[in-house]
Amino acid sequence: MSDDTAGHRRQRVHPARVVLHTFLIVISLAWLFPMAWALFNSFRDYGYTLQHGYLSFGGFTLDNYVDAWERGGFANSFWNSAVITVTAVVATLILSSCAAFVLARYSFRFNLGMLAVFVAANLLPPQSLLIPVYRMFRAVELPYWLSSSGSLLDSHLGVIIINVAFQTGFCTFVLSNYIKTLPKEIYESAMLDGASVWTQFAGLTVPLLRPPLAALATLQTAWIYNEFFWATVLMQSGDKFPVTSSLNNLKGSFFTDYNLLSAGSIIAALPVLAVFFILQKQFVAGLTLGATKG
């Protein structure tokens, strides 16, 4: 909060400020409204709103949440989301910090080109890769304990690796920018001590990468949890869908009862909302990291 005395001293009640605040209050409330409306109706009884219309007040209940949780199969889809998100975020961060370390610390002839290969991969439209990825995943056979479908298609592993492939580029870029800002001296003294490349990476660099890794972990958790396209097209069995793409299947069972739909939306939003409110600083840092060059 920067509404301190410093800003206050200069201005008395300025008409322009009043207009500005009014505008900002109106637009903020307008922006909050759709979520607030969903929250409000998620606590209301369907029969009550049916009788009194949605522009009424009353009929509060918690039943929608119980109902939505069960009918939406959230216990199952949350588990799927957790498996996919956690594994993919961890794998992305490991791969990208390795690549970023090499690209930032060692120079090859194709260094810049390599970084471009990583960065641009994150920007390609996923739909344009669908056909080959789909066919490839269908052709890769997996043992039953890894995938009950017997192939990468319709398996958590498939969704995990495609997410990793897409997100590694962005993270590599952010991390390599950060590594370049680390003082060279620490590496020089490490090399004098005869530290191996791996020691320089794991023992020296990774601990220093904590701030960008925290920001990226937060951001990637939200992104991969929110990922819709790959999970929608690569999954086939209903019990394997993560939360976001299972929304598509919930439509049928929810769209007749809007209070249930509201409760389902709030439940699905809870993990990212938690990330947003608890780790807001990290999230914002992550969002702006890539754009403003570290």
Added chain:
Amino acid sequence: MSKITTRPRRDRSVLLSRTDRVVLGLMLGIPLIVVAGLVWGPALVTVALSLTSWDGIGGLSDIQWVGARNYVDLATIYPPFWPALWHNILWLLVLFLVFTPLGMLLAVFLDKELRATRFYQTALYLPVVLSAALVGFIWQLMYSRDQGLINALFGTSIDWYGDSTINLWAAMIANGWRHTGYIMLLYLSGLKGIDPSLREAAAIDGASQTKTYLQIIFPVMRPINIIVLTITFIEGLRAFDLAWIINRGRNGLELISTLVTTNVVGEASRIGFGSALATIMLLISSIFIVIQLRVVLKGER
């Protein structure tokens, strides 16, 4: 810089032991294989497949080269193509002319030392954390014909998501709700990095606030401007989730991305045809990717 530093760097590689080199190779090689194998490889295969006719069922030996036929068919005998392209363009224009400027304007307002600025910021970028699919869900509560808020307020009975003449606009507003906060956030962080002396100098010269922003501050933020521009374009091109969750991209909500998906996972799997659509997406996005790369990789040389 590169020319001067080549030599010492080459010397340093001499110091690397064999193990170190293997470690370095693996550290870069594995991520590279993942990205190349799952992103770049498939992208190239898509381009190749777009020149073939293949139903996707038979083996690879059934592939027949047909040259540009898929593209000609797209433009001439595939009814959803032009509407989808037009929808993508509209989607972009609305982002670009309405929601991106709104985000910029809000960033300028919030950059001042205001009371409750934290509240305003939080409210505006709250939708950014939500998935586009969930945004579609939440706005359903506004848009529904029978139980939606808009119709209840105005006594109308418009099916905002269903009516093919307006559902694109309804989707674009829901999408803008999410996009604005993101743009605001990017500009806000850019504005924080502006040298305060720049504003002071402008103030001393007697430049008005508007003039200062338009003629001095926004031009200084050129890299962010370009990134926002390319993000807007790439997001516009990749728009998929919202249309898919509403009605699988049909009946007024056709987008190039949904056509690709329908052609591949739908009942009629027309691989060559879908690939031609996907290649068009690739080509358009590559323009903006190149622009983006030029900005973000600047100074790496």
